[in-house]
Amino acid sequence: MEKKNFVRMYLPCTLFCLLLVAAKVSAFLPTTGGPPDGQQNIPIDALIDRQFDRPFTNSTVNTTNVHLKTNTGNVSGGAPTGGNLCDNIIISGGDRLICEHLPLDPETWYTFTITTGVQTSTGYALPADITYEYRTSDFGGAVGEYVSPPTIDSSVPRAGGTMPINGKIRVYFDPGGSGTGTTMKTVGAGSVFDLESVKLKAAVNGQPSGANMLACSSTGADVANPTDCNMAWNATNKELIITPGKKAPAGTVDSTGGSTITAGASYILIIEGPSGGGWSGVGGVRNSEDMPMMDQYYWANFTAAATDNTGPDVQGTYPQNNSTGVDRALYDMSIGFNDALDPATVSGGSIRFYCEDNDGNGGNGCNAGTDGWDANDTEITTIFVDYDTAERSAIVSPSSLLAASTKYYVRVTSDVKDIVGNRFDGDTVTVGNQAEVITFTTSANINGGVSDTDKPQLMYANADNFSIAATFSEPMKFDAAANLLDRPSTGPNDVNNLNNWAVESPPGSPASLMGKSIFYDPKNLTLTIEGFSLPPNQTVRIKAQTATGAIYIKDLSGNAVSDTGSGNLADATVQSVQDSGGQLGPGAHSGEFDFFSFGMKPVMVFPRTALAGATS
Numbered sequence: 001m002e003k004k005n006f007v008r009m010y011l012p013c014t015l016f017c018l019l020l021v022a023a024k025v026s027a028f029l030p031t032t033g034g035p036p037d038g039q040q041n042i043p044i045d046a047l048i049d050r051q052f053d054r055p056f057t058n059s060t061v062n063t064t065n066v067h068l069k070t071n072t073g074n075v076s077g078g079a080p081t082g083g084n085l086c087d088n089i090i091i092s093g094g095d096r097l098i099c100e101h102l103p104l105d106p107e108t109w110y111t112f113t114i115t116t117g118v119q120t121s122t123g124y125a126l127p128a129d130i131t132y133e134y135r136t137s138d139f140g141g142a143v144g145e146y147v148s149p150p151t152i153d154s155s156v157p158r159a160g161g162t163m164p165i166n167g168k169i170r171v172y173f174d175p176g177g178s179g180t181g182t183t184m185k186t187v188g189a190g191s192v193f194d195l196e197s198v199k200l201k202a203a204v205n206g207q208p209s210g211a212n213m214l215a216c217s218s219t220g221a222d223v224a225n226p227t228d229c230n231m232a233w234n235a236t237n238k239e240l241i242i243t244p245g246k247k248a249p250a251g252t253v254d255s256t257g258g259s260t261i262t263a264g265a266s267y268i269l270i271i272e273g274p275s276g277g278g279w280s281g282v283g284g285v286r287n288s289e290d291m292p293m294m295d296q297y298y299w300a301n302f303t304a305a306a307t308d309n310t311g312p313d314v315q316g317t318y319p320q321n322n323s324t325g326v327d328r329a330l331y332d333m334s335i336g337f338n339d340a341l342d343p344a345t346v347s348g349g350s351i352r353f354y355c356e357d358n359d360g361n362g363g364n365g366c367n368a369g370t371d372g373w374d375a376n377d378t379e380i381t382t383i384f385v386d387y388d389t390a391e392r393s394a395i396v397s398p399s400s401l402l403a404a405s406t407k408y409y410v411r412v413t414s415d416v417k418d419i420v421g422n423r424f425d426g427d428t429v430t431v432g433n434q435a436e437v438i439t440f441t442t443s444a445n446i447n448g449g450v451s452d453t454d455k456p457q458l459m460y461a462n463a464d465n466f467s468i469a470a471t472f473s474e475p476m477k478f479d480a481a482a483n484l485l486d487r488p489s490t491g492p493n494d495v496n497n498l499n500n501w502a503v504e505s506p507p508g509s510p511a512s513l514m515g516k517s518i519f520y521d522p523k524n525l526t527l528t529i530e531g532f533s534l535p536p537n538q539t540v541r542i543k544a545q546t547a548t549g550a551i552y553i554k555d556l557s558g559n560a561v562s563d564t565g566s567g568n569l570a571d572a573t574v575q576s577v578q579d580s581g582g583q584l585g586p587g588a589h590s591g592e593f594d595f596f597s598f599g600m601k602p603v604m605v606f607p608r609t610a611l612a613g614a615t616s
Contacts, residue, residue, distance in 0.1 A: 360378055
């Protein structure tokens with residue numbers, strides 16, 4: 001073949017191949033991720049990530065080749081300066097990198113850089129460094145805006161209630177803080193043992209009178225069992241136990257100092273918050289990160305009653321005992337008691353759930369056996385048991401569909417105790433403390449129909465600086481064990497699997513879910529994610545889908561969340577936690593709301609004229 005013919009034939013092929021190789025090399029570029037270049041008002045804990053069109057050589061994706069830095073002069077276009085704010089670079093799916101960082105500074109420009117040191121799995125490098133710049137929102141300036149403050153959820157007795165003189169005052173806290181390890185402060189000023197912050201006083205005309213009736217001579221090393229103190233801190237249940245005039249938590253031995261309460265007399269429990277300046281105020285009970293409560297105080301009036309030696313009993317249930325035709329998607333069995341319970345004793349161990357069976361083997365299903373609860377019946381352990389202190393009710397929520405046309409039993413055992421410590425007794429006629437069994441039978445219906453093919457939807461969401469709560473249209477699949485421990489589930493279709501969610505603040509700017517806590521409240525069909533730092537009055541969007549848009553969350557029937565319209569997302573305007581009080585979603589407060597019953601100081605109002613029928 002002549003040389004010129006060879007060149008004429010093979011040169012175009014060679015050029016084509018070189019162009020093809022060049023095209024493949026240049027194709028190594030990011031395709032999606034956030035925040036977008038130039039985005040302003042991103043949250044200080046924004047999710048910073050980029051997904052590429054080809055998988056990485058993992059060893060090249062590191063903090064040397066990927067970095068986040070502040071802009072010189074704090075202006076757009078300023079040169080990146082300072083240390084790398086990416087503490088770690090996480091690889092997801094082989095082709096997505098995530099910059100893991102601490103909360104950023106507010107109102108600050110940052111540049112995110114991915115250098116040519118990052119390579120594909122076949123060794124191709126980026127054609128040039130890629131940079132993106134962002135500016136954080138102005139949410140900042142106050143110490144409390146980055147760390148969730150502690151709040152008081154409730155107390156026993158409630159304001160306006162009664163308490164037997166042998167009872168224990170219990171105050172239930174949400175310690176807040178920046179992580180799951182936060183508890184309430186237990187040493188020094190501002191601790192739950194500080195007599196300047198925790199007070200019990202006699203009530204005269206509805207106002208506190210006299211000296212603090214509490215004493216705390218010595219706490220010792222174990223704050224749950226202090227040496228000689230009227231207060232004890234139970235970190236597991238996040239409760240402060242107060243036994244006036246007695247050593248806490250048992251309340252059976254006199255303390256050094258302190259006064260007991262007298263039947264018929266009235267008292268006021270006061271938990272002090274900061275005085276002056278809100279979060280920047282001084283004094284008051286604080287969490288272990290030295291954050292004070294949002295409010296100036298928690299105030300609960302109550303009247304002491306006679307000694308109580310009678311165990312609690314069931315007052316009413318839903319479904320009622322011996323009910324039939326109960327829906328298989330039951331998610332809110334309720335057991336009301338005639339007395340306030342010790343929440344620590346209300347669990348899946350003290351309230352148990354069974355299906356009628358003939359062999360005690362749940363692996364082969366629930367088969368009809370001898371009518372009535374017995375040892376052959378199979379216990380169902382995949383339930384979540386909660387206690388509503390305001391309603392004095394235990395809530396039992398199965399995490400899966402119940403079997404059709406099957407008899408079930410809820411067994412309340414004597415391990416349940418009231419706030420005095422008296423054990424439950426379901427049969428006061430029989431000697432000893434007896435369990436009580438509530439029986440019901442399911443129908444074939446699911447959510448009111450013969451079958452359930454409807455996709456669940458997100459109905460609405462609420463948010464404050466630190467949390468987002470999203471409510472569903474129907475009961476969802478969840479991991480009861482993870483829920484109990486306040487940990488994310490790993491179940492692929494569970495609503496409390498953090499990986500099944502995405503949050504944007506504002507919409508279009510992903511927020512990081514790393515290190516966030518997640519909890520599903522089955523009674524109220526509400527999922528809450530905590531641990532954010534969101535600017536007030538900004539719109540936040542929550543999506544029941546992964547960061548890549550996949551939908552895995554399912555209802556009890558196995559239907560995935562709706563992907564039509566806005567069925568899998570909800571927007572909310574971020575409230576200040578000072579307005580929300582940390583209470584989001586339905587059921588955050590139970591019963592009729594009044595300020596007095598929620599620990600706020602009452603204001604006494606009198607008519608100017610005391611004559612009947614007179615206008616004043």
